[in-house]
Amino acid sequence: MKMELIVAAILVVFIGAFAYVSSTGNHEWSGADVQAGNTIDKLTGGTYQPWANSIWTPPSGEIESLLFALQAAFGSLIIGYFLGYYRGLAKARDAATSEEQ
Amino acid sequence: MHIMEGFLPLQWCVFWFALSLPVVAYGAYKMSKMMKANREILPLLAVSGAFIFVLSSLKMPSVTGSCSHPTGTGMGAVLFGPWMTSVMSMIVLIYQAIFIAHGGLTTLGANTFSMGIAGPIVGYLVYKGSMKYGINMYIAVFLAALLADWSTYIVTSIQLALAFPAASGGVLASFEAFLAVFAITQIPLAIVEGAVTALMFKYIVQLRSDVLVKLDVASPSIINKLKEMSA
Numbered sequence: 001m002k003m004e005l006i007v008a009a010i011l012v013v014f015i016g017a018f019a020y021v022s023s024t025g026n027h028e029w030s031g032a033d034v035q036a037g038n039t040i041d042k043l044t045g046g047t048y049q050p051w052a053n054s055i056w057t058p059p060s061g062e063i064e065s066l067l068f069a070l071q072a073a074f075g076s077l078i079i080g081y082f083l084g085y086y087r088g089l090a091k092a093r094d095a096a097t098s099e100e101q
Numbered sequence: 102m103h104i105m106e107g108f109l110p111l112q113w114c115v116f117w118f119a120l121s122l123p124v125v126a127y128g129a130y131k132m133s134k135m136m137k138a139n140r141e142i143l144p145l146l147a148v149s150g151a152f153i154f155v156l157s158s159l160k161m162p163s164v165t166g167s168c169s170h171p172t173g174t175g176m177g178a179v180l181f182g183p184w185m186t187s188v189m190s191m192i193v194l195i196y197q198a199i200f201i202a203h204g205g206l207t208t209l210g211a212n213t214f215s216m217g218i219a220g221p222i223v224g225y226l227v228y229k230g231s232m233k234y235g236i237n238m239y240i241a242v243f244l245a246a247l248l249a250d251w252s253t254y255i256v257t258s259i260q261l262a263l264a265f266p267a268a269s270g271g272v273l274a275s276f277e278a279f280l281a282v283f284a285i286t287q288i289p290l291a292i293v294e295g296a297v298t299a300l301m302f303k304y305i306v307q308l309r310s311d312v313l314v315k316l317d318v319a320s321p322s323i324i325n326k327l328k329e330m331s332a
Contacts, residue, residue: 007296010296014289032102033203039261058200075153
C-alpha cells in the first residue's frame with residue numbers, strides 16, 4: 001500500500017502545482033508541440049513553410065478528444081485485462097498448492 | 102515531442118528515417134522471435150505497448166502554463182529493451198499521425214527516434230546502471246522512466262535545433278530556444294511518469310516475478326527481497 005500512497009502524494013503535488021500556476025496569471029495551456037512550431041517561426045523569421053499537411057485532421061476539438069480518449073481506453077483495457085488475468089492465475093496456483101498439502 | 106507534419110526539412114526527414122527504420126526493423130525481428138519462443142511473455146509485451154498508448158494520450162498541464170504528454174516508454178525499455186520498444190512507439194506514433202494529426206508521417210522517423218529509440222536507450226542504461234549499484238529496483242525503474250521521458254524531449258530539441266539553426270548563435274542558440282519550450286515543462290510530467298511506472302512494476306513483481314527473472318530484468322534474490330519488504 002505504501003507505494004500507492006507515494007504515487008498518490010506525487011499526483012497531489014502535481015495537481016497542486018497546476019492549481020497554483022493557473023491561479024497566478026493567464027496561461028494558454030497550449031501544447032508544447034505547437035509552441036515548438038512557433039519557435040521555428042521565430043527562428044526563421046516566419047520564412048519556413050511546412051511542406052506537408054496532416055493527411056487528416058479531426059474536424060473539431062470534440063472529435064480529437066474522442067480519439068485521444070479511445071486511445072487511452074483501449075490501452076487501459078489491455079492493461080486491466082492482463083493484470084486481472086495474472087491475478088487470477090496467481091490465485092489458482094495458490095489454491096492448487098494449498099490443496100496438495 | 103511530436104514534431105508536427107511538414108515541420109522538418111526533407112533532408113532531415115530522410116536522415117531520421119534512415120536512423121530509425123533499421124532499429125525498428127531489427128526490433129520487429131527480435132519481437133517475432135521472442136513471441137514464437139516464449140508465449141508466456143506475450144501478455145507483458147501487450148501491457149507494455151498499452152502503457153505507451155495510455156500515457157502518450159494524456160496531455161497534462163505543467164508548471165510552465167503549457168501542456169505536454171508523457172511517453173510511457175520506460176516500462177517497455179526496462180522489460181524488453183530499446184529495440185522492441187521502438188516498434189511499440191512507432192505504432193503509437195502512426196496512430197496519432199493518422200487519426201489525431203499529432204506528429205506526422207513525414208516526421209515519423211524523427212519522432213520514432215526521440216520517443217522510441219533515444220529515450221528507451223537512456224531508460225535502459227539508467228536501469229541497468231542503477232541495478233549494478235544495488236539501488237532498489239523500484240527506484241531504478243522510477244529513474245529509468247523519468248529519464249527516458251525527459252531525454253526524449255531533449256532529443257526533440259536537438260532535432261529541431263539541427264534543422265533550424267538560429268541566424269545568430271547557430272544550432273546552440275536554437276537548441277536553447279527549443280529547450281525553453283520542452284525541458285522545464287517536461288520535468289513534472291517525467292516525475293509522474295516515473296512514479297506510475299514504478300507502481301506498475303510493483304504489480305508485476307507481485308504477479309509474475311518469474312517473467313522478470315526470465316527477461317533478465319532482476320535476479321531471483323532481488324525479487325525475493327522486494328517480496329519480503331512488501332509482505
